[in-house]
Amino acid sequence: MGMNSKSKKMMMLLMAAIMVFSLAACSGGKNNASKESANNKPANSAETSEPATPPSADEPGWKSDTSPITFDWYLNFAWFPNKWGVDPTSQYVTKKTGVDINFIVPAGNENEKLNTLIASGKLPDFITLGWYEDGVKKMIEGGLVEPLNKLADEYDPYFFKVADPDKLGWYTQEDGNVYGYPNSSSSPKDYEKYGDTYVSNQTFVVRKDIYEAIGSPDMRTPEGFLNALKAAKEKFPEIDGQPIIPLGLHEFTATGNDSLEGYIQNFLAIPREKDGKLYNRETDPEYVRWLKTLRQANQDGLLAKDIFIDKRPQMEEKIAQGRYFAMLYQRTDFAAQLGTLFQQDPNKIYIAVDGPANTNLDAPQLNGPSISGWTVTLISKDVKDKARAIKFLSYLMSEEGQKDLYLGEKGVSYDTIDGKDQFKPEAFELMNKDRAAFDKEYGSSFTFWMMQNTNITEQWAPKSVEPYKQLEDWTRGKTKSVSEFDLLDPLANSEEGIILGKIKDLRSKNLPKLLMASSETDFDKIWGEYIKKQEDLGLAKVQAFQQTKYEENKKKLGMQ
DSSP: OOTTTHHHHTGGGOOSTTOOOOOOOOOOOOOSHHHHHHHTOOTTSTTTSOOSSOOOSSSOGGGGOOSOEEEEEEESOTTOOOOTTSSHHHHHHHHHHOEEEEEEOOSSOHHHHHHHHHHHTOOOSEEEEETTSHHHHHHHHTTOBOOHHHHHHHHOTHHHHHSOHHHHHHTBOTTSOBOEEESSOOOHHHHHHHGGGOOOSEEEEEEHHHHHHTTOOOOSSHHHHHHHHHHHHHHOSEETTEEOEEEEOOOOBTTBOGGGTHHHHHHTTOOSEETTEEOOGGGOHHHHHHHHHHHHHHHTTOSOTHHHHOOHHHHHHHHHTTOEEEEEEEGGGGHHHHHHHHHHOTTSSEEEOOOOOOTTOOOOOEEOOOTTOSEEEEEBTTOSOHHHHHHHHHHHHSHHHHHHHHHOSBTTTEEEETTEEEEOHHHHHHHHHOHHHHHHHTOOTTSSOTTOOHHHHGGGOOOOOTTHHHHHHHHTTSEEOOGGGSSOSOOTTSHHHHHHHHHHHHHHHHHHHHHTOSSHHHHHHHHHHHHHHHHHHTHHHHHHHHHHHHHHHHHHTTOO
16 A cells, blocks of 8 residues: 555544554454343334434434443454553443443454455444555445445434535545545645644654764755764664664555655655646656665665564564664654653654755655545444444544543543643643553543544644654644545456556565665666556556546545
8 A cells, every 4th residue: 555545644644632542563352242232232222113203413313322232343453452441431431322342453464354354244333444445445335334324314313413524525435325434534624724733644753862963964865864874873883782773664565665655755745746637756756866865875784674574563662772763754653652762761762853855955745634534434234223323423423522532531531620621630641651551541532543533622632742742843834635635546356456456566576676776777777677567567547547536536625
């Protein structure tokens, strides 16, 4: 999922205040709650009898039935470490609405788990996955999920009060139905309203003490960049007895590398379109110039072998040890480690600085929140109670639900202090110091982020504190809306999708080869063959498909 998907969005939108999730790896555990609730299901539940009074569009539907029910909720994120009902926030929501949740989280490869569920034809009650995942289209096309608009019409018209019409419009399928609702989503209208508060997740960071020790050099040009990596390695060959890693990148995956695709292209302010036509950013001379710079870095012994093989858990460990000098990386992905470093020594933290730039030294154009959001949540055809499911979804989307999951229960994680509803100081302190412990002790600040809407919760968000604030502030004013470039990719099993899959596979094999090329001549040869092979595979077909989608997107967003 190169530039067209994951990097552009994945965690991009985990952006509220500094509320950072502890992204520890974990495996899902099952509890017996779902069995119990199935046995003592109230006789008057929506499946078994017609509601006596028609549902109201003005009154939250969930209030009409708060009897106990447990929903199974699948999250397509193996790293999600929390369970519902452990912390006071989720307990409070269950006490209030009657809804208990049994999370199902894949133990290993998310796509395998999701594909197995889809193939079985039987899905858990709720499903949350990245909007860019192929599974979204597969579930819709396979008729495995309920149209939210139809559920709302029948059981909970209040849904339309709390849903954003622009987001419903964006996610409306060709059959006129909406099957998923996004979290962390910001429409072009939201940009007009809140745009100046938006921050990006994309940063170039350096270890503060090392950077200052080598004279805080300008790293925007290839020469300055290489010299800084060299100086850091010469002056600090080892960090606590372990070799320094001069440059950290996102992991190399089966489809490419986020840092070496959309990320660095955004830093170089490479346009996404020219005169209404999508632009192939990969062929831009500025991009090639920087890939060659990284090739030179490798030749000079400035790219550690680690970066070609490490996965996220290994990287988190090395970040916590402060072993990287510089990183082109998402700031929320290492926030937990940054907090740890800050506790140990405020000088050994990572700070954002101006990184790789184009020849004109233009400011980066970083991804801001987009209308697609980060994840979408769907309700399956197998849901055990349609009415309760849509009503609970509406509750989570409403300002009340947002406040409950963000601030938690009054008197527990927040209070009215100085006339403003805000986190209690001890809760806020733990949140910044040890996010994993905060999740279990309080469970607020979107420990459960499935429906988070940062535009609503901004009103209660505390001011960011260090060491997170500096990274956030650095991205202000460099952040752009990229909504119209979302949802451009074909379905994986379509003709164009198969071609795109092959191109991504090719990219994942060629990026390391390019960086490890023994000379510039060698690089040029590999590059030439790579570009030609893309054309031979049918790149033009994929581009034509994406161009059509792009034009449809602009119409949907009223940009034509």
